[in-house]
Amino acid sequence: MAATARLNLLLRHLHPDLKASPTSAEVTSHSFPGKLRYILENPHLIPEQRQFYEENGFLLVKKLVSDENLETFREEFERICQKEVVVPGLTVMRDVVISKSEYVPDHQAVSKIQDFQNNEILFRYCCLPEILKYVECFTGPNIMAMHTMLINKPPDSGKKTSRHPLHQDLHYFPFRPAAQIVCAWTAMEKVDRNNGCLVVLPGTHKGSLKKHVYPDWPGGVNKMYHGIHDYDPSHPRLHLEMEKGDTVFFHPLLIHGSGTNQTRGFRKAISCHFASADCSYINVKGTSQENIEEEVLEIGKKKYNLDKDVSLADVWCFKSRLVQGERTNL
Ligand SMILES: O=C(O)CCC(=O)C(=O)O
Known part of the structure; x- marks a missing residue:
């Protein structure tokens, strides 16, 4: 084109x-002649939306999540940061260099919480009918919430550690097929290039999973923020500037990341990766995903004393939750 x-x-x-x-x-x-490869035939989307996703690997829906819901999620996040609420299984991530917290004086800033499936209030995001209506277009009727995050990109210290390197989410996932996995990412406030909106490389979902490693950034890089070196630097990039409540659905092979937060506020977004319950777990031994399996299991051993026989797939099976239909496989 x-x-x-x-x-x-x-x-x-x-x-x-x-x-x-x-x-x-x-x-x-x-x-866009012929069969759809990345989206299911269904009446929820107009043909133009389906074609757009096929071609670009993402779909942006304006004003999908209400201000009221987003405010509830923000308040619960604040309670979690202040340790008023304890969530079993939650991973709290802090920026490598930024030490000033938003809510708790003298505490390192929380840059992200992951795995909030055991928090009833935040997990409501993954069950919103307005979200699932779109998710079903990719997964079909049996839907699992696989991975949950509330991202709280802190104001950058000048070392550019608030950036998220370009990556493909499939690198983290030991289940397939990729076309039956989709991320919903909702802006909890206006996001633009100033506070580090998402940046996507449209069409890259048609490629394969690339090798991911820690980027060699002079200012340091956050834990688990693996990135890709091997992408075409001349590929067009699109900055997804979004209003509060806007939601982007994207394919797990779409190359994306986010820029530095040059404002003084913390930029918030909530997201969930969904997969069809009919997907299957894979063994990532001997693949490019072996490095992430080792890292996840190492953390699991330290934090939860995980047995040495536990695999990456076991971890995902344990933390995922059915949100619609039947738990057929995953
Ligand atoms: O919200 C962001 O800054 C990027 C999040 C992201 O791509 C991820 O956590 O995989």
């Missing part, structure tokens, strides 16, 4: 009020 036509399509998708130009309409009807 010509670069201008692609941009036209992207702009029209991100700003649905824009009128379709004859060029983009023509591109749409001629560029």
Whole structure:
């Protein structure tokens, strides 16, 4: 597809009020013949949305989650940071260099919490009918919530550690097929290039899983923030500027990351990776994912005294939750 036509399509998708130009309409009807590979045939999405996801690997839906729900999640996050609420199994991540906390004086900033499946209030996000309606378009009716995160990107110290390196989420997942996995990521406030919005490389979901390692950043890099070196640096990048409540659904092979937070506030987003319960676990031994398995199991051993026979798949099986339909496989 010509670069201008692609941009036209992207702009029209991100700003649905824009009128379709004859060029983009023509591109749409001629560029997507045949079967859909990345999305299921279903009545929830209009053909243009399905085609957009097929081509680009993401779909942005404006104002999907209410302010009221987002405020409830924000308040619960604050209670967790202040240790008023204890969540079994939760992973609290802190920035490598940023020491000033938002809520608790003299505490290191919380940059992310992961695995909140045992917190009833935050887990409500993964069960919202407005989210699941879209998720079903990728997973089908049997839906598992696999991975939950509330990301609290702190103001950058100048060392650029608040960046998230370009990566593919599938690197972390020992289950397949990739097309039946989707991430929902909701902005809890306005996100733009100033506070480090998501940046995506449209169309990269059509490629394969790449090798991920810690980037060699002079200012340091946060734990578990693996990145890819081997991507085409000339590939077009799109900064997803979003309003509060806007939600992007994206494919686990889509290369994405986020920039530095140059503001004084903490940029918040909530997300869940969903998968069809019909997916299967894989053994990642001997694959490019072996490094993440080792790291996860090492942490598991220290934190929970995990047995040496436990695999990455066992960890995911334990923490995942059914949110719709039947737990058929995962
Ligand atoms: O919210 C962000 O800054 C990026 C999050 C992300 O890509 C991830 O945690 O995998």
